[in-house]
Amino acid sequence: MARAYLKRPPDQTLLVRRGVQLAFLLLNLWIGARFYVWVRHFETGGDSLYVTRPPGVEGWLPIASLMNLKCYTVTGLLPEVHPAGMFLLVAFLAISFVFRKAFCSWLCPIGTISEWLWQGGQALFRRNLAPPRWLDIPLRSLKYILLGLFLWVVLRMPAEELRAFLASPYGLVADVKMLDFFRSPGRTTIFVTSLLVILSVVTKNAWCRYLCPYGALMGLASMLSPLRITRDVVSCIDCGKCATACPSLLPVDRLRTVKTPECTGCMTCVSVCPVKDALDLRTLPLVRPRRRVPAWAVAAGVTLIFLSVVGYARATGGWHTNVPEAIFYELIPRAGSFGHP
Numbered sequence: 001m002a003r004a005y006l007k008r009p010p011d012q013t014l015l016v017r018r019g020v021q022l023a024f025l026l027l028n029l030w031i032g033a034r035f036y037v038w039v040r041h042f043e044t045g046g047d048s049l050y051v052t053r054p055p056g057v058e059g060w061l062p063i064a065s066l067m068n069l070k071c072y073t074v075t076g077l078l079p080e081v082h083p084a085g086m087f088l089l090v091a092f093l094a095i096s097f098v099f100r101k102a103f104c105s106w107l108c109p110i111g112t113i114s115e116w117l118w119q120g121g122q123a124l125f126r127r128n129l130a131p132p133r134w135l136d137i138p139l140r141s142l143k144y145i146l147l148g149l150f151l152w153v154v155l156r157m158p159a160e161e162l163r164a165f166l167a168s169p170y171g172l173v174a175d176v177k178m179l180d181f182f183r184s185p186g187r188t189t190i191f192v193t194s195l196l197v198i199l200s201v202v203t204k205n206a207w208c209r210y211l212c213p214y215g216a217l218m219g220l221a222s223m224l225s226p227l228r229i230t231r232d233v234v235s236c237i238d239c240g241k242c243a244t245a246c247p248s249l250l251p252v253d254r255l256r257t258v259k260t261p262e263c264t265g266c267m268t269c270v271s272v273c274p275v276k277d278a279l280d281l282r283t284l285p286l287v288r289p290r291r292r293v294p295a296w297a298v299a300a301g302v303t304l305i306f307l308s309v310v311g312y313a314r315a316t317g318g319w320h321t322n323v324p325e326a327i328f329y330e331l332i333p334r335a336g337s338f339g340h341p
């Protein structure tokens with residue numbers, strides 16, 4: 001006989017998260033379009049429309065951001081080149097520290113597109129493929145290996161060398177090189193991107209779960225988070241809906257608290273749980289009483305941290321790259337000829 005239970009009242013968890021995801025995706029599209037117009041102005045020698053450079057584009061330069069963060073930590077000097085990337089990295093680390101790996105499931109445009117791809121695959125084929133556990137776990141470690149390689153390169157280089165690299169012609173136009181990667185993809189880029197898209201359609205969050213070193217870094221920060229998805233074993237009716245819905249393929253229905261850095265704090269599991277108070281995002285036992293954290297609070301917290309860090313960077317004059325435009329007139333038309341130093 002089915003166990004009687006108190007039904008969870010309908011909530012707007014997924015709707016709230018989708019709203020934040022969409023807002024951030026649109027923000028990135030606006031930044032990308034504005035940056036393209038800015039680059040074209042310099043490529044045409046000043047003949048096309050001039051707009052100011054959107055510093056937010058530096059959020060797409062994770063390695064330069066890591067380099068700047070190390071330099072700032074060692075020297076205490078604010079970066080002259082791509083400083084916004086460093087502030088964005090700090091904001092995303094802070095978000096992951098407080099709200100689990102929420103950067104990946106609430107803000108990252110790649111995470112949003114990945115989610116749409118596997119949902120499209122699910123609608124098309126009625127299911128997504130889940131690799132067996134013996135394969136899934138070693139594949140997940142790939143992103144940590146990639147992160148380790150990047151950290152090894154950045155941490156072993158002295159701060160002066162990192163600053164010299166960022167101030168080199170290649171470093172100054174690293175964002176233009178990134179734009180070129182998207183607007184003039186080579187055969188290898190097209191092949192690898194197509195492969196990733198196909199993998200993302202057939203399996204949930206393939207890029208994020210297996211390969212993204214940025215997500216791996218956010219996951220490590222999230223291990224210190226005071227919040228956890230928490231299951232109340234007394235009220236849980238063992239329906240397994242949470243585990244089936246989890247995009248990170250976590251066995252939520254068998255855990256009391258989800259501690260793994262693979263949990264993105266997406267709250268999909270919470271939104272499908274049919275039982276009142278059986279599954280929630282909650283504060284750790286250290287914070288008594290263990291408070292329930294609703295989706296709107298995550299949305300508000302994520303937005304507040306993001307706007308506070310960006311606001312601080314702008315107010316202290318550390319948001320904009322401090323390079324005379326004459327240098328961009330000279331470098332941007334030649335950006336394609338700069339190889340990686």
Ligand code: SF4
Nearest residue numbers: 246263264266267269
């Ligand atoms: S455990 Fe819940 S919050 Fe964590 S990734 Fe899975 S569905 Fe998202």
Ligand code: SF4
Nearest residue numbers: 236237239240242273
């Ligand atoms: S969805 Fe998960 S936590 Fe909720 S009742 Fe079912 S098994 Fe328990």
